Amino acid sequence: MQSTEKISILEQFYIACTKPRQYKKLLNVKKWKVAIFTLLMGLVITLLGPVMDLAGFAVSVGGPRNFVMNRLPAFELKDGQLKLERAVDFNLGALHISADSNKKSVGADDFDDKYSDEVHFSKNNMVVKTSVMGQTITKNFSTMKNVTFTNQDMANMLPLVYFLIFVSLLFVYAGIVLQYLFYCLLISWLVSLNMKTRNQPMAFGKIFQMSIYARVPCELIGTIGLTAGISFFTGIIWIMIGYLVSYQLMMMGLVERKAKE
Incomplete structure (x- = not known):
């Protein structure tokens, strides 16, 4: 497989959102770059979610x-x-x-x-x-x-409140990253079981790495929907849909990869 170490963060994001059948290209990305991508995704979710909520509220009430x-x-x-x-x-x-x-x-x-x-x-x-x-x-x-x-x-x-909000957002950010990784871990476990039943076992680390990218579309949609005040994105139905979509995106990439091998 051609080395993909030079794939930029934006390219990783583009593939994650629009080209699930090319997820195989992301398996050679260096681990530290995958870690940076995960941290940046947590930052994007925090900015589109809690930070946007706070900014919108501040504007709506005149400060x-x-x-x-x-x-x-x-x-x-x-x-x-x-x-x-x-x-x-x-x-x-x-x-x-x-x-x-x-x-x-x-x-x-x-x-x-x-x-x-x-x-x-x-x-x-x-x-x-x-x-x-x-x-x-x-x-x-x-x-x-x-x-x-x-x-x-x-x-x-208020100056102290601003500082406390900043500190709180740091904790929120850390929580978002941990929750993101937890969801990826659960999806990876399900995909790993599926691949074993197909007699096509694959290293769990690679499956987990792919799940980080497969989780991106649903995380963005859910965050934007929640910020927009759509209650559907807080319910168990959306959580299940998110799992299923991420799972299917991973299988699309894996099946094609195995077919070519």
Whole structure:
């Protein structure tokens, strides 16, 4: 097979998205280049997803400071209790946020399966569900009786908020890359089993390398659809479709490769 070590990142991306029957050309790409491609894909997904959501939200509300001071209802956290001028319920991209100080408390029962990430506030506590960390976090305001926090305090803390958002996005990016590799690992396992049943065993490392490229189209479509607010791309049906499409793309490349050999 002709060496493909000089294939650029853009060429790899083009083949991954449009020419599955040429995936065999990508099997000779050096491992470090495949690693760079994977990291860049994670960056693209992060930019098209969470970063785009944040940017779109900031523009729609006239900027973070305007949102805090004029669009967000007046609130005060004092003596371990939260008071809100009125209840709020909105989405920040894929993140669902609600707050109602008429509720005494919130818990896991307030979560909605159609959202992967949620934050709920009540008079006495808050609860967070995050897909990146894969856990639920509860914070009782009774542990913050010496804290007073209002809209103005939040506005004053915006530089710190920007920094925390940046740090959070780094964790989100790492989570996206790990999730990407996990999906590739699962698809590779299924393809490996298929190739064995065909009496055409293939090194698992090569199958895994091919899966990184086969996963690209569905990841991009799903990310763009989710950013556009289409709930279909958060459901189990889309996850199954993504697996099946990636699996089929890999088989297209593998079958042709075996046929020529």
